Amino acid sequence: MGDDLAFKGHIKKALIKIMGKTWVKDDPITLYSYRCDGLVLHPALPMGVVFPATTHQLCAVLRLFHEEQISFLPRGAGTGLSGGAIPGQGSVIIEMFRFRAIEEIDEVNRTITVGPGVVNLDISKASNHLGLYFAPDPSSQKACTVGGNVGENSGGPHTLKYGVTVNHVLGLEMALPHGELVTIGGKCFGSPGPDLLGLVIGSEGTFGIVTKIVCRLTPIPEKAVTMLGVFSSVGDASRTVSDIIRHGMIPAALEMIDQVVVQAVEKTLSAGFPTDAAAVLIIELEDLSHGLNEEAARIETICLENGAREVRRAKDEAERAVIWRARKEALGAIGAISPSYYTQDGVIPRSALPRVLDAMQAIAEKYDLVVANVFHAGDGNLHPLLLYNSQDAEQAERVQAAGAEILEICLEVGGALSGEHGIGLEKANLMGRVYNEDDLENMKQVRRIFNPSNLLNPGKIFPQPGRCSEMKIAAKSGIVV
Amino acid sequence: MNAFFTPETVEDARRFIETRQSSQRPLLIRGSGSRLPSWNYDAISTTNLKCVRFFHPQDMVIGVESGLPFRELIRILAEENMRLPVNPWFQNATVGGAVAANDFGPDRLLGGGFRDFIIGVEYVNGQGKLVKAGGRVVKNVTGYDLSRMVIGSRGGLGLITAVNFKVIPTPTNPYCLAICQKDGQWMQALAEVHRQKIPLDYVQAIQAEGSWRLGLGISGNEARRERIIADLQAVFRDQLRVMPEDNLQHEFACFSPDQRFSGFLTPHLRAFSGEILHLHIIAPGRAFLEQDPNRWTDGANLAVFHPMGGDLHLIYENAPNPNAILDGVAQAVAREGGWLQVERGPESLGKPQIKPLPAGYALMKQLKRGLDPHGIFHAPFYDS
Numbered sequence: 001m002g003d004d005l006a007f008k009g010h011i012k013k014a015l016i017k018i019m020g021k022t023w024v025k026d027d028p029i030t031l032y033s034y035r036c037d038g039l040v041l042h043p044a045l046p047m048g049v050v051f052p053a054t055t056h057q058l059c060a061v062l063r064l065f066h067e068e069q070i071s072f073l074p075r076g077a078g079t080g081l082s083g084g085a086i087p088g089q090g091s092v093i094i095e096m097f098r099f100r101a102i103e104e105i106d107e108v109n110r111t112i113t114v115g116p117g118v119v120n121l122d123i124s125k126a127s128n129h130l131g132l133y134f135a136p137d138p139s140s141q142k143a144c145t146v147g148g149n150v151g152e153n154s155g156g157p158h159t160l161k162y163g164v165t166v167n168h169v170l171g172l173e174m175a176l177p178h179g180e181l182v183t184i185g186g187k188c189f190g191s192p193g194p195d196l197l198g199l200v201i202g203s204e205g206t207f208g209i210v211t212k213i214v215c216r217l218t219p220i221p222e223k224a225v226t227m228l229g230v231f232s233s234v235g236d237a238s239r240t241v242s243d244i245i246r247h248g249m250i251p252a253a254l255e256m257i258d259q260v261v262v263q264a265v266e267k268t269l270s271a272g273f274p275t276d277a278a279a280v281l282i283i284e285l286e287d288l289s290h291g292l293n294e295e296a297a298r299i300e301t302i303c304l305e306n307g308a309r310e311v312r313r314a315k316d317e318a319e320r321a322v323i324w325r326a327r328k329e330a331l332g333a334i335g336a337i338s339p340s341y342y343t344q345d346g347v348i349p350r351s352a353l354p355r356v357l358d359a360m361q362a363i364a365e366k367y368d369l370v371v372a373n374v375f376h377a378g379d380g381n382l383h384p385l386l387l388y389n390s391q392d393a394e395q396a397e398r399v400q401a402a403g404a405e406i407l408e409i410c411l412e413v414g415g416a417l418s419g420e421h422g423i424g425l426e427k428a429n430l431m432g433r434v435y436n437e438d439d440l441e442n443m444k445q446v447r448r449i450f451n452p453s454n455l456l457n458p459g460k461i462f463p464q465p466g467r468c469s470e471m472k473i474a475a476k477s478g479i480v481v
Numbered sequence: 482m483n484a485f486f487t488p489e490t491v492e493d494a495r496r497f498i499e500t501r502q503s504s505q506r507p508l509l510i511r512g513s514g515s516r517l518p519s520w521n522y523d524a525i526s527t528t529n530l531k532c533v534r535f536f537h538p539q540d541m542v543i544g545v546e547s548g549l550p551f552r553e554l555i556r557i558l559a560e561e562n563m564r565l566p567v568n569p570w571f572q573n574a575t576v577g578g579a580v581a582a583n584d585f586g587p588d589r590l591l592g593g594g595f596r597d598f599i600i601g602v603e604y605v606n607g608q609g610k611l612v613k614a615g616g617r618v619v620k621n622v623t624g625y626d627l628s629r630m631v632i633g634s635r636g637g638l639g640l641i642t643a644v645n646f647k648v649i650p651t652p653t654n655p656y657c658l659a660i661c662q663k664d665g666q667w668m669q670a671l672a673e674v675h676r677q678k679i680p681l682d683y684v685q686a687i688q689a690e691g692s693w694r695l696g697l698g699i700s701g702n703e704a705r706r707e708r709i710i711a712d713l714q715a716v717f718r719d720q721l722r723v724m725p726e727d728n729l730q731h732e733f734a735c736f737s738p739d740q741r742f743s744g745f746l747t748p749h750l751r752a753f754s755g756e757i758l759h760l761h762i763i764a765p766g767r768a769f770l771e772q773d774p775n776r777w778t779d780g781a782n783l784a785v786f787h788p789m790g791g792d793l794h795l796i797y798e799n800a801p802n803p804n805a806i807l808d809g810v811a812q813a814v815a816r817e818g819g820w821l822q823v824e825r826g827p828e829s830l831g832k833p834q835i836k837p838l839p840a841g842y843a844l845m846k847q848l849k850r851g852l853d854p855h856g857i858f859h860a861p862f863y864d865s
Contacts, residue, residue, distance in 0.1 A: 194638060198626055287680070420620065
């Protein structure tokens with residue numbers, strides 16, 4: 001299977017010279033393992049996979065690829081959901097997990113310097129003893145790497161109050177595609193000139209390969225109050241979300257889970273969520289202990305005024321942990337009711353939630369699919385899960401069509417294609433629905449400055465001619481996902 | 482004779498820039514002129530581009546044209562109990578000007594900066610193309626984040642014509658705790674506040690005429706406020722005066738939201754009639770919190786300090802040797818891992834001064850060349 005794609009002899013020899021034999025792989029099993037990331041609909045085999053451990057090795061590899069005009073892309077834990085780490089046919093994957101050093105923790109500046117291969121949650125673990133943590137908390141935070149978070153500008157449930165990755169990174173070291181190492185930002189809250197850091201974060205691994213990250217740390221809140229609002233109608237839950245915000249309150253998290261997901265969660269985790277509820281809201285407040293119960297009482301009142309049949313409050317840390325485990329493992333729990341699922345990531349104005357949730361249900365029915373919802377309601381960041389069987393190509397096509405229609409609805413109400421998963425391979429062909437040619441050309445001009453030969457992660461973000469038919473072929477390619 | 486064009490519409494602006502393609506004359510982008518009282522170039526002004534394109538309080542988002550005065554933006558938001566917690570430096574600043582300069586101030590550490598609130602942008606690039614990026618929702622990773630790219634771009638990458646922001650509710654029951662001191666001992670107390678992680682809304686310290694005024698902002702319900710006040714008084718040994726933000730004593734009026742969000746430097750600068758040297762220093766918090774503040778301000782007529790947001794404005798009037806001042810401060814800043822930028826100074830200082838050049842400066846210059854290939858936009862920042 002990998003014979004056609006394996007490294008040519010002189011390239012493999014040069015790569016082995018740089019990294020050693022153990023860290024240069026092009027055997028069929030490795031290639032198969034790296035055929036996709038968290039998006040399983042469009043697998044493609046890489047030419048090979050390399051595992052540099054130092055910036056010196058990485059830059060040498062990049063210089064070699066530049067000379068040989070070989071395309072390549074970085075990969076963290078492979079948890080991305082938009083196909084950003086799926087290789088174009090024949091690209092080399094640069095696996096960054098060996099860049100996992102946790103370097104300096106600066107308590108006064110509240111920064112920690114880490115390698116891109118460090119797992120998101122490990123940053124908080126390394127700094128908790130100082131009363132600090134790393135706020136971005138994607139659901140995959142036990143596995144995803146901070147380098148991937150930087151690439152995708154990842155969010156998570158608590159971004160409503162604390163912001164996304166770009167709000168928690170102060171500096172980067174990055175290797176440009178031709179092998180030059182550059183530094184951007186530092187330990188300050190800003191630096192003179194255009195905000196390159198803001199530009200690079202979220203560029204989906206198409207500008208450079210990040211080798212070091214200065215993360216901003218946040219004080220651990222003194223107290224958290226976690227509530228579970230139970231609703232008999234999705235509409236009531238949606239209106240509650242808007243009403244809480246309209247009252248001038250910004251909870252740390254405001255998440256919605258619908259009945260399909262609650263039932264899946266209860267099958268696997270037994271979190272005690274009511275399986276007959278149409279929707280539940282997880283609402284978390286974080287602050288000083290003084291005054292927090294009064295704020296929680298205000299939230300409870302708003303929930304009840306909007307038709308909540310019950311508002312539970314976690315009595316202790318153990319109960320809180322159960323609620324969050326259920327939320328963060330909800331996607332995994334879907335496995336109990338469906339062999340595969342396809343998740344979308346559209347964003348809408350939160351006031352449009354009731355209308356859009358109704359429209360999504362109608363789309364699912366039109367395509368004879370089941371849609372489940374677990375999402376960041378406070379941000380208006382939807383994650384509809386379309387349940388299907390990936391072995392069924394016809395069903396896979398229906399899922400893609402339904403997903404595209406859902407995104408169309410998001411755009412119609414003034415929303416966006418992606419809130420935190422990125423465009424990647426998955427939504428590249430929809431970019432023309434959001435931006436006109438001048439907008440896209442300007443983005444490409446910016447990419448050319450960092451990545452002039454487009455050897456780094458080609459085929460991502462921008463519409464590709466003929467891509468639709470390629471994707472259909474990929475779904476039927478015989479590469480089992 | 483220099484041309485001065487004030488377009489009535491975004492399309493007028495775009496066409497004007499498009500027609501400059503063949504011209505070899507540089508064009509200066511000007512908002513209200515708060516940073517550029519005089520100039521010697523053709524200029525385009527955004528002052529007539531001041532529409533509010535949308536404002537949805539229920540979604541906490543607003544989109545405005547770039548020539549809207551920042552104070553007007555704040556007023557519109559306040560009508561719906563909303564706020565953009567970013568502090569412009571000058572009272573007549575336009576939204577576009579404040580974004581292009583990446584203004585920030587007392588609310589930076591806890592409120593944020595433009596990077597934390599910008600969600601969309603529209604600009605005319607050097608090829609006369611109107612470009613949009615981002616959108617109207619609070620979370621968005623659809624394509625490259627060109628909205629953030631224009632923050633701090635100093636008019637070199639394009640003419641910003643509109644900006645979309647997410648906004649936040651105004652704080653509940655805001656109070657100011659303030660102190661007046663001759664010496665700089667407040668910094669030790671502030672370092673302790675930082676160490677104890679006492680949550681503040683803003684911090685600002687001002688040194689003028691030989692004494693310091695320090696203002697700390699807090700808010701929240703009564704129980705929360707009382708707790709914070711008790712914690713702060715314990716650190717400051719009961720020296721802090723506690724005032725509701727809408728009823729500040731005269732000497733602390735500089736900490737009012739009116740001043741913090743409507744050009745916090747301007748009222749202080751009115752005291753000076755001579756030649757001004759204005760240095761802006763950005764440094765890691767450690768550089769400020771662990772040192773006597775007077776170490777930084779020696780010889781300055783005015784210092785406006787945000788130790789927990791990591792920046793400092795130093796103002797010198799009729800400085801006898803500005804080059805020597807610049808060199809001295811620049812050396813200290815470089816040792817601390819920060820940057821110094823001359824915001825205003827005598828012509829004898831020569832070309833724009835940033836010391837040291839920021840990380841990634843070569844990439845910034847390449848961006849300038851890429852997005853403005855004919856060099857239409859005059860922006861000295863990129864000339865170092």
